[in-house]
Amino acid sequence: MKTPCRLLAALLLLAVAGVASAAQWQGRVFEDRDGDGIAGAGEPGIAGVAVSDGRTLALTDEEGRYRLEARADAPVFVVKPADWRLALRADGLPAAWHAPGPRGGIHRGDFALQRQAGPRGDALSVLVLADPQVKSMADIDYYARDIVAPLLADGAAADLGISLGDIVDDVVDLYPHINAVTTRLGVPWLHVPGNHDIDPDAAADATSLSAFRASYGPDTFAWHAGAATFLVLDDVVQLPGQRPAYVGGLREDQFAFLEAWLPTVPKDRLLVLGVHIPLFDTAAPGRPETFRSADRERLFALLKDVPKLLVLSGHRHTQRHHRHGPDEGWHGDTPLHEFNVGAASGAFWSGAPDAEGIPDATMADGTPNGHALLQVDADGGYRLSWHPARLPADDPARTQAMHLHAPRVLRRGAYPAWAVYANVYTGEADTRVEYRVGDGGWTPMLRVERPDPWLLAENARDDAATALRGYDRSPEAEPSVHLWRGALPTDLDVGEHRVDVRVFDRWHGEQRAMTSYRLAEWPDTP
Structure with a gap:
């Protein structure tokens, strides 16, 4: 060094x-x-x-x-x-x-x-988990079987792992139990505290993380690996007795550390900042800000001249990319990329269980629970991907990149008001998404911000059930920022019609999924 x-x-x-x-x-x-x-x-x-x-x-x-x-x-x-x-x-x-x-x-x-001499030089593979959020030994079991066991079975080689907060759900006594599961992966693991990782009797922000520090050490921490540098910061400011009881922000000691440490970081490295609460504001109009704007601007001023920078955050139990610009106080040469990572627990380990007893856990924006993978190249470039916890082997409509939803049958000749939807888990506003029906030409799909129709149907199944389908229901579907729609033609021949969807991912190239629908005459006599 x-x-x-x-x-x-x-x-x-x-x-x-x-x-x-x-x-x-x-x-x-x-x-x-x-x-x-x-x-x-x-x-x-x-x-x-x-x-x-x-x-x-x-x-x-x-x-x-x-x-x-x-x-x-x-x-x-x-x-x-x-x-x-x-x-x-x-x-x-x-x-x-x-x-x-x-x-x-x-x-x-x-x-x-x-x-240490890595077999791939400076290239780096990093497992990224947000919000495992276990509250019981039952949740520890879900985490072990749903997240960790598949990684072990796949032999996924990683150099580092990061948990972006809410490691537990207000039950700090579970730290040793979840650690025993995570460390089965055999890679060094860094931890960020979340708003559910505080001491249950904390009376002030300064004394709110004693249990976290006893298990994980510092809540401000840095680590060099491969071509990247990792900086993890506690960005949860506790406000005991207030509503809300916390806000996103940073402390004076953290700014002092950044001012002293950042000049020592080589400029040719990718700097990855890991926090729990997103740096972008998610408050509804008229509500208090979710991250203190003064702290964000001060942080951005310190980071402005870092040439290669990525922010990873959690907290929201949905998934999206955010590009910070001048309106938020970022004045770097290019927009600052923040990836708000979906939760390992999905929607808090809720939803109807599968055949193995593991809850569905789909998040409110339709993203399945799972983990992210950050791959850093030797030159500091990076690639991100989302990996659902469970992928059915025999369903081409559900892939690592997306899932599709379409009606099973439509009346031939009906007004073409019904559509195939593609929920592209790492999609952004400029992502190219196209579909074709049968041997027809590829047609752009329209990005829409509306609830995922699969999750809406799951909400309806929960409503119609006369007995509990699981410990907790799936979350109420909310508008997704990574959903695309393509109208289905009804002027084709009676019968089954294949629908292909392709996504051009900025990091991993073309990704595909497939579904089908049937056209029938009325009355339908299949």
Whole structure:
């Protein structure tokens, strides 16, 4: 990790200035050649590595040593360099941090690194989960069988994993149980806190994450891997006793960290910012803002000159892309891309269960629950994809990219008011979506913002049921921003007609799905 000498010296001076306070961290970042986690003879220190408590930053000297003023409530962590790896703790999470010790005195915090040579160079594959949101051991079981087991069965090779908050649903005692499932995947895992990850008796924002920090360490954290740098931030500001009880925003200590750390990040890397609450505002007219605009503008000013930047967020249990521009305070050379990731729990583990007892969990915009995959190229370019938790093997209308909905039968000669719909999970306003009927020509589909018709039908099935179909109903369908419509012709011959839909994904090229409908004369006598 190369850092200009002047910057290194300045940061070291900044870290030790005024360290005559009651407490400080001291330690070494070293090459753990024998893998025992203890600095021994012949195991050299590593220079230029950042160590922080989420506010103050120190860079190690030529012998790998650092000194850092200690905050009573803040873990200290190492920013792992790209070509090194960390050992795992007993709970399977990276040994990247130390918990704060008693007030006063000297706290020792060494960090053991081992050299890592990735088989694909700087290319990187990252599993991205938002809102697992488990509230019981039953939900832990769904998460294990629906999300983690298929990844293990597919042998999906990943270099890193990230959970974008709401790891639990207000039941912080479940942290060890969900960790035991997630770490089966055998990859380093980073965690962002969400509004449902706070202590149940928290009386103030400053003391709301003690259980989270005990399990996951810092809520401000950075990590280098491959051609990317990952920055995860707690962006939930608790407002106990108010309604709403939280708002999106950042703290002063986080801004101090960013001001100190961002100049150390090489400009040729992709910077991935992971948060829970989206940076774009989702409030209805006349309602309080969901992310404090002053904090967003201040953050954007710090990030403006980062040439390669991606934001990942969760929280909403729907999925969409958002491109920030000047109206929101972003003044970079190109719009800032934020991918608001769909939930692993979908609609909070709701809906009718399948044959294996796992709830349907389709989200309110018609997106199936699942995970995202971020692939980073060696030059810092990236690709995103959505992976539904369950895909039926024998249904060509449901693919990884989309699902189709069409009527089964129409009267031949009827007014062509009925349509095939394509819910394209990672679609944007400029996504090219086309369809054809039989051997006809390809025709553009029209993007519409309306509820997914499949989920509307599921809502109707729930309404008509005389007994509960599952623990909780599917969510009420709401308008989807990634839905396309194509009118079905009724002037063709009586019989079955194949409908093909193709999507031109900006990252993965052409994707297809297929369904069919039947034209019949009235009265219909099939």
